[in-house]
Amino acid sequence: MSDYGDGNFMDMVSHWAAPPSPISDVFLQTNQSEKRSGLVDRVAARVGRKIPPLRIGNPSQFNLFRKPKTVPFSIEISPGLNQSVLLQSPSQLISPFSFSDDGLPEMVENPGDNHANTTMIFNNNVPHQPMHFDLPPQEDSFAIPIHNSAYIQCHVDLVGSPLVDSFESGVADETDIIKLVSLDDESKSEEEDDEYSQDEDTYTDEDDDNADELVVKPSSPKRSRKYEVSNMMTARKTSKDPRVILRMETEEDHPDDGYRWRKYGQKIVHGNPNPRSYYKCSHKGCNVKKQVERGADDVKILVTTYDGIHGHTAPATRSSSSSGSKKRSGSSVPDRLGRPPFSSFSAAQDVRPFPYPSTWAPQDMRRPFPYSSASATQDMRPLPSSLNPGVDMTHLYMKGLSKLPTLRVNQNHGCTGQNDEPRVINQNQGLMGQNYELKTDHVIPEGPEVYKGIIERLLANCGVKVDCKNTGEKKL
DNA sequence: CGTATTTGACCAGCGC
DNA sequence: GCGCTGGTCAAATACG
Numbered sequence A: 001m002s003d004y005g006d007g008n009f010m011d012m013v014s015h016w017a018a019p020p021s022p023i024s025d026v027f028l029q030t031n032q033s034e035k036r037s038g039l040v041d042r043v044a045a046r047v048g049r050k051i052p053p054l055r056i057g058n059p060s061q062f063n064l065f066r067k068p069k070t071v072p073f074s075i076e077i078s079p080g081l082n083q084s085v086l087l088q089s090p091s092q093l094i095s096p097f098s099f100s101d102d103g104l105p106e107m108v109e110n111p112g113d114n115h116a117n118t119t120m121i122f123n124n125n126v127p128h129q130p131m132h133f134d135l136p137p138q139e140d141s142f143a144i145p146i147h148n149s150a151y152i153q154c155h156v157d158l159v160g161s162p163l164v165d166s167f168e169s170g171v172a173d174e175t176d177i178i179k180l181v182s183l184d185d186e187s188k189s190e191e192e193d194d195e196y197s198q199d200e201d202t203y204t205d206e207d208d209d210n211a212d213e214l215v216v217k218p219s220s221p222k223r224s225r226k227y228e229v230s231n232m233m234t235a236r237k238t239s240k241d242p243r244v245i246l247r248m249e250t251e252e253d254h255p256d257d258g259y260r261w262r263k264y265g266q267k268i269v270h271g272n273p274n275p276r277s278y279y280k281c282s283h284k285g286c287n288v289k290k291q292v293e294r295g296a297d298d299v300k301i302l303v304t305t306y307d308g309i310h311g312h313t314a315p316a317t318r319s320s321s322s323s324g325s326k327k328r329s330g331s332s333v334p335d336r337l338g339r340p341p342f343s344s345f346s347a348a349q350d351v352r353p354f355p356y357p358s359t360w361a362p363q364d365m366r367r368p369f370p371y372s373s374a375s376a377t378q379d380m381r382p383l384p385s386s387l388n389p390g391v392d393m394t395h396l397y398m399k400g401l402s403k404l405p406t407l408r409v410n411q412n413h414g415c416t417g418q419n420d421e422p423r424v425i426n427q428n429q430g431l432m433g434q435n436y437e438l439k440t441d442h443v444i445p446e447g448p449e450v451y452k453g454i455i456e457r458l459l460a461n462c463g464v465k466v467d468c469k470n471t472g473e474k475k476l
Numbered sequence B: 001c002g003t004a005t006t007t008g009a010c011c012a013g014c015g016c
Numbered sequence C: 001g002c003g004c005t006g007g008t009c010a011a012a013t014a015c016g
Helices: A009-017 A022-029 A032-047 A083-088 A186-198 A393-401 A447-461
Strands: A074-077 A106-109 A118-121 A131-134 A149-154 A178-181 A226-229 A243-249 A261-268 A275-281 A289-294 A301-307
Antiparallel strands (some): A243 A301, A261 A275, A275 A289
């Protein structure tokens, strides 16, 4: 990817908006880029640092994302925007399948907000039509292995002055930057670059031959690529279930998402020294699976891939949801670094070098590791993350909500059992970005709701309607 | 003893 | 057909 240099947000914005394109035009037309310009400065001033640039996935980071034919789209979320924001403002979640008739997102401002607060409203009434949209130039792109996938990158910086806690009322979206990223595999991306440098017309996409597959076809020069994306519903060829990929920065190897999982396998996959763990939902009859692995280049990043939708409610108790184990994955014991059990968001930890031996190259890449990535007590890998190892999705949710003035609520709601921090909720903003009356009995979504909300809204933005009720059915 | 994890083996898909 | 790879199975093992 291009280097956004000093991390200045405007570098990214200009980079993004530079080539004339439908999306960039929209941005410019709505003057949002200008507003954001000021926003960035204000936010940066508040947090005492520059807004980090959007990160475009490093193709070498996740071998998970290598297969070119399985590239739908990618969404990256800037620091300060996490799962909770998706729940609060799902309209911010962009899908290339959710554009209006002209293929463009409709930009609006949230009402009742003095700050520039751009969200995107999509017209989902455009089924099964090829859509054209321009994407920001990608110099690093990567593939997601299954069609109908969403990719979320959540940076959760809890060190020092947590970004999400640094904002004032009503500015929940100031740094909520979502970026569509075209996906492709590393090698192909490189090839594209070469070809673009020569003659864009020479580009051919092997996926073009497959009408059933989602096609992300560059058809314009590198700096202003136009992509054609077939409808998602017809793109679903190889995946039976919707797949959502979550990327988040956390030390915990198996963050609690509210469901109980049984680990059934672990394997080293090509291109990633970190093992991938395979989990199945422990609920009887539920076929939801997930894969958890660390990024190849950045072990701070935990990549969780969910396959399918739970057709049941989450277990009543969440304490056992983390791997479902009694102790192995629990955080009540010192972690692999010998650190004390998780109790709260803590100060920064030293960044530690990742101690994989450089010469380590097992003949059989499958199971060279004597540890389980899902077992914090057994997995002795030090992780160079500064995050507290006990962060789970509920915590992320809470941290996200805490962007706005906080309100103590009944701690019985969504108690994780992992810390005693008072639960806080967003006073001013509801789940849909609407203003709420101040209430004191808001139920804080628990892990299942967080997870479900993310999944549902991801899929909803992809044009997939999901029914997560107890019927066990799902509508696609 | 029940439950969950570990891990070697196996299978299927894909590319050559 | 063969090898590679990702995904899964299931017996052994670990733990409370």
